[in-house]
Amino acid sequence: MSQPLTIADLKQKAQRRVPKMFFDYADSGAWTEQTYRENETDFEKIKLRQRVAVDMTDRSLATEMVGQQTKMPVALAPTGLTGMQHADGEMLAAKAAEKFGVPFTLSTMSICSIEDIASVTTQPFWFQLYVMKDKDFIGRLIDRAKAAGCSALVLTLDLQILGQRHKDLRNGLSAPPKLTPKHLWQMATKPQWCLGMVKTKRRQFGNIVGHVTGVDDMGSLSEWTAKQFDPKLSWDDVAWIKERWGGKLIIKGILDPEDAEKSLSTGADAIIVSNHGGRQLDGARSSIAALPKIVDAVGDKIEVHMDSGIRSGQDVLKAIAYGAKGVYIGRPFLYGLGANGESGVTQCLEIIEKELDITMALCGERLLTNIDRDNIDHVATTLRY
Numbered sequence: 001m002s003q004p005l006t007i008a009d010l011k012q013k014a015q016r017r018v019p020k021m022f023f024d025y026a027d028s029g030a031w032t033e034q035t036y037r038e039n040e041t042d043f044e045k046i047k048l049r050q051r052v053a054v055d056m057t058d059r060s061l062a063t064e065m066v067g068q069q070t071k072m073p074v075a076l077a078p079t080g081l082t083g084m085q086h087a088d089g090e091m092l093a094a095k096a097a098e099k100f101g102v103p104f105t106l107s108t109m110s111i112c113s114i115e116d117i118a119s120v121t122t123q124p125f126w127f128q129l130y131v132m133k134d135k136d137f138i139g140r141l142i143d144r145a146k147a148a149g150c151s152a153l154v155l156t157l158d159l160q161i162l163g164q165r166h167k168d169l170r171n172g173l174s175a176p177p178k179l180t181p182k183h184l185w186q187m188a189t190k191p192q193w194c195l196g197m198v199k200t201k202r203r204q205f206g207n208i209v210g211h212v213t214g215v216d217d218m219g220s221l222s223e224w225t226a227k228q229f230d231p232k233l234s235w236d237d238v239a240w241i242k243e244r245w246g247g248k249l250i251i252k253g254i255l256d257p258e259d260a261e262k263s264l265s266t267g268a269d270a271i272i273v274s275n276h277g278g279r280q281l282d283g284a285r286s287s288i289a290a291l292p293k294i295v296d297a298v299g300d301k302i303e304v305h306m307d308s309g310i311r312s313g314q315d316v317l318k319a320i321a322y323g324a325k326g327v328y329i330g331r332p333f334l335y336g337l338g339a340n341g342e343s344g345v346t347q348c349l350e351i352i353e354k355e356l357d358i359t360m361a362l363c364g365e366r367l368l369t370n371i372d373r374d375n376i377d378h379v380a381t382t383l384r385y
Contacts, residue, residue, distance in 0.1 A: 004339070004347055007311050007332045014085070014338030017193055019186040021171040022084045026334045029278035030163035035286065036278025039309030042286040046318045047380035051364025061356055061368045065326040066152055066248050066269050066303060071101030072353055073320060073368060076345075077307050077328035078128030078154060078252075081175055083111025083203075085338040087196030091120045093337055096345035098123050105154055105328070108141065111175065113206030114148045124151035128252070130159060131237055132228040137212050142244050144207075153245045154272070155238065158253030160231045163280040176203040238266045250305070255290045257297035260304075270303035270325070277308045277330055288319060289385045295323030313355025317363070320371045 004010050015023050029036025061072040076097050082089040090112035097104035098121050105126040106117050117125055127145040132138055145153060177183045187194050197203060230237075242249050252272040254260050263271050273291045275284050287308035295304050306319050307328035319327045329352070336348035360368060363375050 004351065007335060007348065007351060010332070010335040010339045010344060010348055010351075013340070014335040014344075017190060018085055018338040019177070019183070019190050019193060021168075021173050021177060021183065021186060022081065023338065024167040024171055025081055025165075025173055026079070026085060026331055026338075028165050028167040029282065030165055030280055031282035033278060033282065035275055035282050035284050038286045039275070039278050039288070040311055042288050042383055043309055043311075043315045043318055045381060045383040046288070046321075047377040048314070048318070048321075048359070048363055049375055049377045050362055054364040056361040056364075056366065059357060059361060059366045061353065061360070063326070063369055065103060065305065066250060068103060068151065069101075070103060070326070072316070072356060073324075073326040074310075074316060074349070074352060075103035075126070075305075075326060075328050076105055076333050077330035078105040078107035078110075078126075078156075079330045079334055080107050080109035081111060082107070082334065082337065083200075083206075084175055084177075085334050086193070086341050087200040088112060088116075088202055089337050091116055092342035093333060093345045094121050094125055096342045096349070098125075100346060100349045102349065103152075106150075108207055109205060111202050111204065111206055113202075114141075114144050114150070116202065116206060118148040124149050126150060126152040126154055126250075128154040128156060129241065130156055131230050131233050131241070133230050134212065134228060138241075139244060140211065141207065142241070146245070146247070150247075152248040152250055152269075153241070154250045154252050155241055155268075156252045156276075157233065157238075158255070158274065158276050158280050160229055160233045162229065163276070163282070165279060175205065235262060235266065238268075242267050252307075254294065255284060255287070257293050260294045260298050260302075264298060264301055268302065270305055271298075272328065273304060273306040273324070274328075275308050285385075288315075288322065289383060291319065291322045291324060292385045310352075313352045313357070314359045316352060316356050317359050317368075317371060317375070320368065321373055321375045323373075 063073045090110045094104040094117045107128050108130045127150040249268045250270045251263050251268045254271045273287050287306050303325045305326045306324045310329050333345050333348045336344035
């Protein structure tokens with residue numbers, strides 16, 4: 001295959017290289033996947049204002065996210081089982097992000113551990129936290145993130161109960177994979193993936209196995225989450241976590257203006273407008289459709305980020321135009337990782353950077369920080385929020 005030009009090119013290659021159960025894990029949503037699809041298609045309803053005969057020289061995409069300088073307003077999102085898209089996946093993605101100049105966020109449900117990421121990076125990374133019933137474990141997890149020098153904690157609030165993802169159930173998803181005839185066939189047809197997995201020792205949930213009393217072998221993600229994710233999670237828990245962490249706090253999973261306003265009292269530094277990539281409440285609105293009202297509700301009282309549905313540099317610009325100070329990409333970098341390992345993640349970032357830069361120029365802007373709703377063609381835009 002020739003040099004990938006789009007995220008779709010990387011997706012196609014990843015699908016050929018990654019076993020079906022793990023590709024489907026990344027490329028799926030809950031129930032009918034309506035929200036998963038609309039996360040992407042709602043971006044298409046937003047039209048941009050093209051401007052001409054303006055100075056396009058000396059352009060810059062540089063900005064800040066929670067005080068951290070970034071080459072462009074994009075961070076790698078926390079994604080579970082990343083090390084099953086490619087051997088040592090989280091470590092490779094973290095290295096690619098650091099070299100490129102954007103933040104990397106490690107998931108609680110990662111294959112590589114917090115300590116693994118710290119061992120291959122020289123700059124602070126971010127850590128995403130799920131709240132579980134075992135508060136002693138959560139406290140130790142926060143302490144491990146602090147010890148590793150993580151510069152921000154991303155607290156996810158929209159996974160008190162696991163949304164039903166039909167593809168995962170039908171595929172019998174687990175990490176490591178169960179050695180059934182179906183799974184053995186899937187892996188046998190992906191020899192490059194298998195070779196990488198043979199060479200690495202990281203095949204289970206590195207942040208959990210060996211760190212939880214009585215848990216020495218993580219077989220099923222669904223089984224673990226069903227037992228440990230906390231349906232009683234409240235805003236009081238956020239306050240406890242903020243105090244225990246003591247550093248920059250980003251709250252992920254906000255989709256309603258009222259919840260955005262509630263987040264203001266937590267002392268959080270930023271919120272992420274997110275529907276978990278369409279993997280939780282199917283039928284909820286897309287993140288980009290929810291973004292403007294949330295920005296209007298909180299103003300400049302807290303930094304607003306967003307994720308879910310970003311597939312191009314144009315999508316990034318549209319999110320910035322509607323008030324996001326930064327966005328997170330999950331599936332795009334997973335496609336790159338599955339396609340070409342660390343270099344594939346770099347290719348993903350390069351594709352988005354180039355698209356973002358050209359789009360900004362054709363909108364008549366030189367600085368990403370100048371983008372706002374004036375860059376939207378409101379007459380042609382059909383997105384309703």
